[in-house]
Each structure stands twice: as C-alpha cells, then as structure tokens.
Amino acid sequence: MLAALQVGHGTIEEAFRVQEVPTPAPGPGEVLVRVRFTTLNRKDVFALRGLTGPGIRPRPPLPHVNGGEFMGEIAALGSGVRGWSPGDRVTGFGALYCGECEYCQMGEQTACLHYGLLGEQVWGAHAEYVVVEGKTLERVPDGVDGALVACAGSGYNTAWRMLVTAARVQPGETVLILGASGGVGTAGIQIGKLAGCRVIAVVGGAWKVARALEIGADHAVDHTREDFLEAARRITGGRGVDVVLDPIGADTWRRSINALRMFGRMAICGATSGDAPDISIREVYQSHRQILGAPKGNRTDFTNVLRCICDGRLAPVIHARLPLMEMQRGLHMLQDRDFFGKVVLTV
Numbered sequence: 059m060l061a062a063l064q065v066g067h068g069t070i071e072e073a074f075r076v077q078e079v080p081t082p083a084p085g086p087g088e089v090l091v092r093v094r095f096t097t098l099n100r101k102d103v104f105a106l107r108g109l110t111g112p113g114i115r116p117r118p119p120l121p122h123v124n125g126g127e128f129m130g131e132i133a134a135l136g137s138g139v140r141g142w143s144p145g146d147r148v149t150g151f152g153a154l155y156c157g158e159c160e161y162c163q164m165g166e167q168t169a170c171l172h173y174g175l176l177g178e179q180v181w182g183a184h185a186e187y188v189v190v191e192g193k194t195l196e197r198v199p200d201g202v203d204g205a206l207v208a209c210a211g212s213g214y215n216t217a218w219r220m221l222v223t224a225a226r227v228q229p230g231e232t233v234l235i236l237g238a239s240g241g242v243g244t245a246g247i248q249i250g251k252l253a254g255c256r257v258i259a260v261v262g263g264a265w266k267v268a269r270a271l272e273i274g275a276d277h278a279v280d281h282t283r284e285d286f287l288e289a290a291r292r293i294t295g296g297r298g299v300d301v302v303l304d305p306i307g308a309d310t311w312r313r314s315i316n317a318l319r320m321f322g323r324m325a326i327c328g329a330t331s332g333d334a335p336d337i338s339i340r341e342v343y344q345s346h347r348q349i350l351g352a353p354k355g356n357r358t359d360f361t362n363v364l365r366c367i368c369d370g371r372l373a374p375v376i377h378a379r380l381p382l383m384e385m386q387r388g389l390h391m392l393q394d395r396d397f398f399g400k401v402v403l404t405v
C-alpha cells in the first residue's frame with residue numbers, strides 16, 4: 059500500500075516520504091479499512107520534533123504512519139469481529155482504550171489507564187489502509203460526504219467536549235473562541251452557533267476575519283490588530299464573556315481568564331504555545347471562575363458530533379482537499395498557519 063511514512067525528524071521534506079509499504083493484516087478484534095479520506099492536524103507538525111502529549115505513551119520508533127482521523131470502507135475483518143461486513147462505510151473513534159478500567163467503565167475512554175491514539179502509538183490513517191479495533195468503528199450513512207466525516211474525530215469531537223460537555227454552554231451565552239481558524243477553533247465557532255450562543259472568534263489576519271464571519275461567528279477579532287482581551291470587554295460592554303475556548307496555552311491564558319465574567323468557564327484542550335502560563339490564581343478563585351480540562355471527547359461526544367455532521371447540522375470547514383501524494387504541501391499549510399479549517403487528504 060501507499061503510505062505517508064515519517065522516516066525522521068527535522069523539516070517536512072526530511073521527515074516525510076510517500077512510498078509503498080506492506081499492507082498490514084487485522085489481528086483478533088481488528089478491522090482493515092481502505093482509507094478514502096484522512097486529515098492533517100497540528101500534532102503532525104509537532105511530530106516533526108518527535109513530540110507527544112504529556113501522560114500519553116511515547117511514540118514508537120520510526121518509520122511511522124501518522125493520522126488519527128479517517129473515513130473509508132471495511133476491507134477485511136479479523137477474527138471475532140461481529141456486526142460488520144466488508145464494504146461497510148465507516149469512521150473511527152481514533153483512540154486506543156481497554157474498555158475495562160475504572161474510566162472506561164464510566165464511558166470516559168480518553169481517561170483510560172491504557173490510553174493511546176491512532177497514529178501515535180500505532181500506525182495511523184495517512185495510508186491506503188489502516189488497521190483499527192472493531193470496537194472503535196462508527197457506521198457512515200450512504201450519501202454523506204466522507205471528507206466531512208473524516209473531520210469528526212479530532213477537532214470537532216474536542217470542540218464538542220469543550221463547549222457542550224465540559225463548559226455546558228447555554229443559548230444566549232457569549233463564547234470567545236481563540237485559535238478560531240484551526241481545526242478545534244472552526245469547530246468551536248460552528249458548535250457555539252448550533253448551541254445558540256453569541257460567538258466571538260479570534261484569528262490572525264484580515265482574510266481569516268472574513269472567513270470566521272462567513273462560517274457564522276458574530277464577531278471576529280484580528281489579534282494582530284487588536285488585543286483580544288480588550289476586544290472581548292468592548293463587545294460585552296465590560297461584563298466579560300461566559301465561556302472561553304482556549305487551545306493555545308501560555309501566551310493567552312492570563313488574558314483568557316480575565317476575559318471571563320464572574321463565574322465564567324474556560325475550557326482548555328492544548329498548549330500549542332507552551333504549558334507554563336504566567337497567571338494569578340487570585341484572578342481565578344476571586345471571580346468564581348472555572349478552568350475545565352477537555353483534551354478530547356469520549357465515545358458519546360464523538361457519536362453526538364458525528365450525528366450532527368451526518369444529518370447536516372454541522373458542516374466541517376475544509377480548507378483544502380489534497381491527494382495523499384501532496385501531504386507535504388498540506389503540512390506546509392499547517393506549519394505556516396496558511397489555512398482556515400481542516401486540511402483533508404484524499405486517498
């Protein structure tokens with residue numbers, strides 16, 4: 059099969075090569091999927107430096123195939139897999155979990171004591187075929203664009219977890235979305251609007267302001283021209299926002315916290331600018347503010363967001379659809395922040 063193989067670290071050209079590799083075979087409980095659509099994510103840029111998240115098992119030695127999101131058709135079933143047939147249109151949860159530990163029993167698979175990610179601890183979907191556990195599959199109805207479905211597992215699932223499950227946004231609330239041009243951010247704009255909120259999107263650059271407004275944001279702030287904390291105060295008449303979605307970390311935390319009203323909630327999923335912010339804890343407790351960790355949604359969150367995509371309530375924003383052969387070009391878009399929404403690879 060053809061695969062986008064990570065063979066090293068350094069530049070995109072040094073690290074990645076699209077080439078033939080042996081097609082894997084599904085083991086017991088596993089399924090071989092013919093991938094039709096997969097996506098690029100921020101973590102593919104982090105992989106250039108060999109980075110993985112804290113608390114997550116280390117990545118295996120190179121060469122490696124990245125990619126946690128996919129849509130495709132079942133090509134072969136391993137032993138013991140029930141309820142699926144070759145040719146079924148599927149997507150997957152994109153994580154490894156035991157199904158038996160305390161947290162899996164609670165339905166919180168992303169807190170599993172044996173947690174891992176497709177494309178990090180095992181070979182992922184940046185290839186013509188991927189092996190996944192049968193228990194992670196979800197069915198994709200006929201007629202639904204597979205490229206949209208392939209966006210469900212990472213950014214959309216995470217944004218859903220942050221806003222709906224963790225922050226419990228309510229209709230009429232004001233939500234401030236940082237990093238609003240990225241995978242989590244564009245999903246956050248759309249999910250915030252679906253939940254009946256007023257959405258303020260923070261992006262870098264005039265063309266991204268226009269795009270954020272096009273996809274439904276009520277206000278869009280260009281952080282290269284105006285401080286987002288000042289903008290949030292201006293737009294809310296000094297009251298502050300109800301909820302902040304912050305995937306950025308050190309550079310933005312203190313301003314995000316101060317953009318909240320009394321009792322405001324900040325949902326966090328990542329730390330792309332660093333994980334050691336300069337903050338005053340007094341600015342948190344004295345204003346009854348809450349900080350909510352939400353790194354990725356569980357199976358219920360995933361099922362909910364997938365249903366919204368399949369019935370058309372959410373239409374993921376796709377910046378580019380590139381053939382697998384051009385994955386290096388897609389990674390440059392992410393690295394240069396020259397994109398808005400998702401970069402999808404067609405396989």
Ligand SMILES: [Zn+2]
Binds near residue numbers: 157171
């Ligand atoms: Zn578990």
